[in-house]
Amino acid sequence: MKTHLRRTLTFAICALALCATVVSAAQIEKFFDRQGNLVVQEKVEKYNRRADEGETFPVPPPPFSEDIFPCSDCHADMEPNPERREMVDMHDDIILDHAEGQRWCLDCHNLDDRDALRLVSGEVIPFTESYRLCGQCHGDKLRDWKVGIHGKRTGNWNGEKQYLLCAHCHNPHSPSFKPMKPMPPPVRPENLNRQGAPEATVHH
Amino acid sequence: MCNKTTCDKNNAFQKSRRKVLKGLAAGVGALALPASNASASVWEAFFQKHFRELDKTELQQVLARLEREYSKEFGKDVTVKATPPIEGVKFGYGLDLSRCIGCRRCVYACVEENNQSREPQIQWIRVMQLEKEKGVFLDAAEHYYNPAEVPEKGKFYMPVQCQQCENPPCTKVCPVQATWKENDGIVVVDYNWCIGCRYCMAACPYGARHFNWNKGTLTKDEMNPTTHYLGNRPRPSGVVEKCTFCIQRTREQPGRYPACEEVCPVGARKFGNMLDPKSEIRYLIENKRVFIFKEDLNTQPKFFYFYAT
Numbered sequence: 001m002k003t004h005l006r007r008t009l010t011f012a013i014c015a016l017a018l019c020a021t022v023v024s025a026a027q028i029e030k031f032f033d034r035q036g037n038l039v040v041q042e043k044v045e046k047y048n049r050r051a052d053e054g055e056t057f058p059v060p061p062p063p064f065s066e067d068i069f070p071c072s073d074c075h076a077d078m079e080p081n082p083e084r085r086e087m088v089d090m091h092d093d094i095i096l097d098h099a100e101g102q103r104w105c106l107d108c109h110n111l112d113d114r115d116a117l118r119l120v121s122g123e124v125i126p127f128t129e130s131y132r133l134c135g136q137c138h139g140d141k142l143r144d145w146k147v148g149i150h151g152k153r154t155g156n157w158n159g160e161k162q163y164l165l166c167a168h169c170h171n172p173h174s175p176s177f178k179p180m181k182p183m184p185p186p187v188r189p190e191n192l193n194r195q196g197a198p199e200a201t202v203h204h
Numbered sequence: 205m206c207n208k209t210t211c212d213k214n215n216a217f218q219k220s221r222r223k224v225l226k227g228l229a230a231g232v233g234a235l236a237l238p239a240s241n242a243s244a245s246v247w248e249a250f251f252q253k254h255f256r257e258l259d260k261t262e263l264q265q266v267l268a269r270l271e272r273e274y275s276k277e278f279g280k281d282v283t284v285k286a287t288p289p290i291e292g293v294k295f296g297y298g299l300d301l302s303r304c305i306g307c308r309r310c311v312y313a314c315v316e317e318n319n320q321s322r323e324p325q326i327q328w329i330r331v332m333q334l335e336k337e338k339g340v341f342l343d344a345a346e347h348y349y350n351p352a353e354v355p356e357k358g359k360f361y362m363p364v365q366c367q368q369c370e371n372p373p374c375t376k377v378c379p380v381q382a383t384w385k386e387n388d389g390i391v392v393v394d395y396n397w398c399i400g401c402r403y404c405m406a407a408c409p410y411g412a413r414h415f416n417w418n419k420g421t422l423t424k425d426e427m428n429p430t431t432h433y434l435g436n437r438p439r440p441s442g443v444v445e446k447c448t449f450c451i452q453r454t455r456e457q458p459g460r461y462p463a464c465e466e467v468c469p470v471g472a473r474k475f476g477n478m479l480d481p482k483s484e485i486r487y488l489i490e491n492k493r494v495f496i497f498k499e500d501l502n503t504q505p506k507f508f509y510f511y512a513t
Binding site for chain 1: 300306307308311326347349350359384454460466474483484491
């Protein structure tokens with residue numbers, strides 16, 4: 001009898017919580033605590049805080065494919081389709097080689113505002129902050145990137161500098177760094193003084 | 205004891221011998237001087253003082269003379285700076301061996317920035333291909349690798365350039381003090397003072413110094429007109445040259461990154477002020493696995509190889 005009552009009560013609370021979630025999705029957040037219990041509560045302000053508050057990372061414009069940005073140029077008139085599917089009409093040139101079985105477009109791209117990206121937390125971020133998106137999984141790389149060890153900085157060592165975004169070097173859809181052709185080897189000493197030797201002129 | 209006539213004779217002979225010797229010395233001395241029809245700038249260069257003994261006006265005259273000469277030679281406005289070290293700066297360089305793919309972009313960016321001779325070829329950066337299984341084992345190093353694509357399986361790459369030693373063996377052996385370590389840690393050469401004996405090349409354990417066997421070829425288009433007296437100004441024949449951490453870029457306020465750092469496609473190269481606790485070079489020395497090349501020689505390089513991962 002007692003257990004039955006408790007069960008009913010629990011169910012009622014859950015139903016209420018669910019209603020609350022539906023009504024005000026923006027203010028309610030759900031997560032598992034350290035004991036593995038589901039916690040449903042009003043969103044605490046500190047979780048909305050930017051992960052790198054107070055730090056600024058000047059970045060050059062993100063490396064978009066030609067004429068593709070802003071995405072809303074096309075997507076504004078289209079009905080958003082959150083269904084997971086294979087791309088056929090557009091974007092079929094993108095071959096996902098980045099944990100492809102576990103994700104698809106809208107895990108990173110934002111459904112409602114296509115000119116932005118979306119973190120797992122639901123926070124919408126501009127493309128210029130895409131390092132936060134990558135850092136969700138690659139936290140060690142993000143930590144190194146912030147201090148200038150991973151990635152590359154250009155500009156002035158003692159003045160204004162720019163931090164290349166992850167996407168400037170890694171294609172986000174296929175991030176492994178591609179091999180490249182090396183520049184010509186140096187001229188061997190025995191060929192060094194022969195004017196016009198083929199080895200000596202290849203670099204022109 | 206001599207009588208009057210023989211004494212006079214001897215005196216006359218001694219006087220004439222002295223005259224002959226004097227004349228001979230003057231003649232030989234004159235041979236070493238520039239030809240009498242040489243231009244004024246040749247005479248000025250001949251009597252130029254050591255770089256560190258020049259006072260402000262003399263330095264300005266020297267720089268102006270060089271700018272005139274180079275501008276005429278290369279047909280464009282060439283600037284020759286002599287920017288001194290910045291107070292409180294000690295330059296350090298980091299190179300991430302876990303990232304470098306051996307593409308040699310740095311080698312050629314350096315050649316373009318620093319006006320190295322194209323023919324015969326002089327390059328300040330040498331990239332070694334090493335075997336992962338053997339580590340930094342120089343007997344297995346290959347400089348002339350040229351596959352279709354890098355990186356190759358089982359290989360890693362280690363670019364070597366001047367390590368800007370705190371305890372540089374090269375400057376100690378110079379018989380005329382034409383090379384020295386500046387206050388910001390850069391080891392420099394005064395090309396106008398170097399006599400081309402190449403002792404420094406023999407003393408350097410990194411092969412970082414290079415000799416101009418003749419006046420190298422550098423076309424007007426190739427020539428980078430922003431130069432530094434101790435750095436990338438065009439070199440005469442018979443002098444030694446070396447990497448200066450792009451002194452013409454890095455000593456400015458604000459100072460650009462060196463050309464090799466700027467071109468690296470994998471971001472393996474790091475540069476900064478080791479005395480600045482917030483610089484990336486300080487961070488990597490404090491937090492990453494760092495090694496210095498040929499540590500056992502106690503040259504104390506300011507060039508740090510590291511593994512970021």
